[in-house]
Amino acid sequence: MSTLVVVGSQWGDEGKGKITDLLSEEADIIIRYQGGCNAGHTVVKGDKQFIFHLIPSGILHKGVKCLIGNGVVVDPESLLQEIENLKKKNIEIDDNLFIDFKAHVVLPYHKTLDEIKEMKRGKDKIGTTKRGIGPAYVDKIARTGIRMIDLIDEKFLPKKLENNLNEKDTIFKKLYRLKISNQEKKDILKKYKKYGQLLKKYVIDVSLYLNRAINENKKILFEGAQGTLLDVDHGTFPYVTS
Structure with missing residues (x-):
């Protein structure tokens, strides 16, 4: 894997979360690039259950850098709650999560x-x-x-x-x-x-970060949300998501 994109080809709920979690083990960087906290998936690791809405599930894997790109709309309250829930389960956040300043x-x-x-x-x-x-x-x-x-x-x-x-x-x-x-x-x-x-400590220029990572041949996984048929242009309009 050098660069991979996980997308859904239907109306969401295709099992993207499970695939993303499996591929996360081989990735250096995972980026959530669109959508908001209206998306979500659940990952079970050992006897613990983790629910994700904004943070890539790769955060469960030690050393994997997780990015929230400028295409995402960020609900700060929801994001901070997600961070708090993960920290309570001893997941390392502060060195592994970054948010684009343009989001x-x-x-x-x-x-x-x-x-x-x-x-x-x-x-x-x-x-x-x-x-x-x-x-x-x-x-x-x-x-x-x-x-x-x-x-x-x-x-x-x-x-x-x-x-x-x-x-x-x-x-x-x-x-x-x-x-x-x-x-x-x-x-x-x-x-x-x-x-x-x-949230200030998490905010960076994600585009610059990714360009440097590509130059260093890092393994990058792009985590999509929702699905193709929910796309504003290519989906079943108006029954789509923004």
């Missing part, structure tokens, strides 16, 4: 939008997980999203997040008759500033 961040208003839109579809619901993945990608394409590099910047984050919260508040009021209170805005900012500082 976009899922925020509470993304989840709210996801839930509202799904509810308003009525009988035409598309089955979203309501984790805010789609709305986070919308903000990415609209160039208004918050990236990991923004999240870890204590000086820049407050202004950027305040602008986004005010914009979403306007949308909620006009379209859905909802409101983000000033207290909610303060709570979100406080919470996400904390998330940024907790």
